[in-house]
Amino acid sequence: MTAPIAAYTLDARGVRKRFGGTQALDDAGLRLRPGTIHALLGGNGSGKSTMIKCLAGVHRADDGEVDILGHSMRACDITPAEVHRAGLRVVHQDLGLFDRASIAENFAFESGFPTTPARTIAWRELNRQVSRILELHRIPARPSDLVGSLRPAQKTLVAIARALRDQHRGEMVLLLDEPTASLPERESALLFAALRERAEHGQAIALVTHRLSEALTVADDITVFRDGRVAGTLPAAAADHDRLVSLLAGPAGTPEAVHDPPAGSVHGGSLLDVRSVSAGPLRDLDLTVRAGEIVGIAGLLGSGRSTLLNVIFGGVEPVSGTVLLDGVALRPGDIAGAMARGVALVPENRLRDAAFTTMSVSENASVTVLGRLWRLWMRNRRERQEAEALVRRYAVKTHDVGQPFLQLSGGNQQKVVLARWLRRDPRLLLLDEPTQGVDVVARTEIYNAIRDAASRGCAVVVVSSDHDELATLCDQVVVLSGGKAVARIPRAMLTPDTITRQVQPVRKPLESTS
Numbered sequence: 001m002t003a004p005i006a007a008y009t010l011d012a013r014g015v016r017k018r019f020g021g022t023q024a025l026d027d028a029g030l031r032l033r034p035g036t037i038h039a040l041l042g043g044n045g046s047g048k049s050t051m052i053k054c055l056a057g058v059h060r061a062d063d064g065e066v067d068i069l070g071h072s073m074r075a076c077d078i079t080p081a082e083v084h085r086a087g088l089r090v091v092h093q094d095l096g097l098f099d100r101a102s103i104a105e106n107f108a109f110e111s112g113f114p115t116t117p118a119r120t121i122a123w124r125e126l127n128r129q130v131s132r133i134l135e136l137h138r139i140p141a142r143p144s145d146l147v148g149s150l151r152p153a154q155k156t157l158v159a160i161a162r163a164l165r166d167q168h169r170g171e172m173v174l175l176l177d178e179p180t181a182s183l184p185e186r187e188s189a190l191l192f193a194a195l196r197e198r199a200e201h202g203q204a205i206a207l208v209t210h211r212l213s214e215a216l217t218v219a220d221d222i223t224v225f226r227d228g229r230v231a232g233t234l235p236a237a238a239a240d241h242d243r244l245v246s247l248l249a250g251p252a253g254t255p256e257a258v259h260d261p262p263a264g265s266v267h268g269g270s271l272l273d274v275r276s277v278s279a280g281p282l283r284d285l286d287l288t289v290r291a292g293e294i295v296g297i298a299g300l301l302g303s304g305r306s307t308l309l310n311v312i313f314g315g316v317e318p319v320s321g322t323v324l325l326d327g328v329a330l331r332p333g334d335i336a337g338a339m340a341r342g343v344a345l346v347p348e349n350r351l352r353d354a355a356f357t358t359m360s361v362s363e364n365a366s367v368t369v370l371g372r373l374w375r376l377w378m379r380n381r382r383e384r385q386e387a388e389a390l391v392r393r394y395a396v397k398t399h400d401v402g403q404p405f406l407q408l409s410g411g412n413q414q415k416v417v418l419a420r421w422l423r424r425d426p427r428l429l430l431l432d433e434p435t436q437g438v439d440v441v442a443r444t445e446i447y448n449a450i451r452d453a454a455s456r457g458c459a460v461v462v463v464s465s466d467h468d469e470l471a472t473l474c475d476q477v478v479v480l481s482g483g484k485a486v487a488r489i490p491r492a493m494l495t496p497d498t499i500t501r502q503v504q505p506v507r508k509p510l511e512s513t514s
């Protein structure tokens with residue numbers, strides 16, 4: 001073996017991990033070069049998070065070898081403390097920050113509060129230490145700022161700065177599990193500018209993403225996982241969209257194209273009429289959606305996008321204004337009434353708001369159509385058959401539809417909840433970030449299911465931070481800013497760029513960092 005270990009900051013080989021009937025990792029590996037950003041791609045359930053958790057010592061691998069900054073270890077012996085000593089730092093998707101605590105307190109929850117000789121908390125010392133780290137990472141915030149008041153990219157940067165707080169002790173490897181999953185493009189760009197700066201200082205950074213464009217533009221190297229194995233590792237400069245999709249999907253699975261909107265499917269007068277609605281950040285907002293029409297809502301976080309969906313669904317009562325469905329007002333704050341009239345909402349935080357996490361995959365898939373399935377002697381068989389069809393259609397990775405829902409990978413959980421609502425045949429479908437965390441292949445399937453619902457006369461409102469998604473899916477896009485509709489872009493002019501140009505930041509405290 002002539003290659004010096006230092007050629008790779010992290011070198012994992014032959015990693016295996018089995019969960020019951022699922023071989024989550026099967027002879028998988030990962031090699032990170034110093035000073036580079038490495039993107040981990042892969043379909044939902046392909047093993048990306050399991051790899052990160054095995055490297056972090058959260059899961060104990062069954063087999064494999066790992067070298068981290070010159071420390072060699074057997075993968076099955078890894079403990080969180082050992083990899084931490086070796087220099088590995090991990091930021092998981094939920095960031096692990098407390099919104100109601102200050103940045104300084106969030107740091108101290110991990111590293112301990114410094115104390116004075118009188119054994120009280122040495123706040124001044126804590127603030128001084130945290131202030132120095134924020135400066136080092138060029139985060140324009142004060143230690144006393146509440147984490148909940150920060151913009152999304154800033155929160156991620158704070159979590160990264162906290163993970164790297166003891167960087168003075170030498171080189172480190174940073175693993176990030178889907179850091180941009182819930183970030184609008186603009187916020188992602190700010191985060192990537194900061195990560196690039198870290199890489200230029202010699203840091204090796206690996207991040208999981210489902211956005212191929214992100215991997216192609218931001219990463220130096222890309223590893224694609226498929227079925228628990230590495231389907232390929234290549235320099236980003238040698239990759240393109242089609243090559244990545246074929247590595248992701250494998251020989252049999254190239255996704256079909258997104259259906260064109262069928263001619264004449266948008267018809268009639270308005271099915272949904274939002275009139276002069278003010279609620280939360282929304283100010284006198286008007287919106288009309290016709291039967292068969294897919295209207296996208298773009299805008300930065302805080303522009304009122306999710307509030308709009310919740311006002312229509314009855315989850316938020318407006319201060320003023322009305323919402324009409326088929327010309328008849330929906331009662332403010334009456335979710336049951338809205339559902340009875342055919343309104344369905346797929347919320348952004350599906351796992352918190354819409355999943356029955358203690359139940360099985362098939363129970364979660366059928367829970368909105370129980371009425372239809374309710375014939376005692378039939379129910380189990382039909383429920384199972386329908387769940388199996390859904391699992392096939394959306395390529396949900398599960399070894400059995402009776403598997404507990406919580407054991408599915410994040411993206412597969414998202415697919416089950418979304419597919420369940422699409423089965424209801426709603427009159428009006430409200431979708432908040434419908435493909436967050438969903439892989440590119442299943443994404444196309446979901447777009448086609450939404451298009452099919454629209455072609456049957458369903459009106460659809462889609463909130464999304466993904467401008468490619470809005471341009472692919474929508475008949476028109478309304479851009480919100482400061483609670484008002486500042487632009488309406490018709491299908492003929494819809495491109496990701498036209499949307500991005502209209503989405504204006506309301507305030508820009510982070511701009512100075514890039």
Ligand SMILES: Nc1ncnc2c1ncn2[C@@H]1O[C@H](COP(=O)(O)OP(=O)(O)OP(=O)(O)O)[C@@H](O)[C@H]1O
Binds near residue numbers: 046048
């Ligand atoms: N704790 C667990 N118990 C049982 N099975 C699990 C567990 N964690 C993961 N799995 C299974 O291991 C496989 C790999 O999951 P993993 O979370 O690594 O996928 P992923 O590539 O990160 O997916 P996603 O893109 O959806 O986040 C999946 O089939 C998943 O259901």
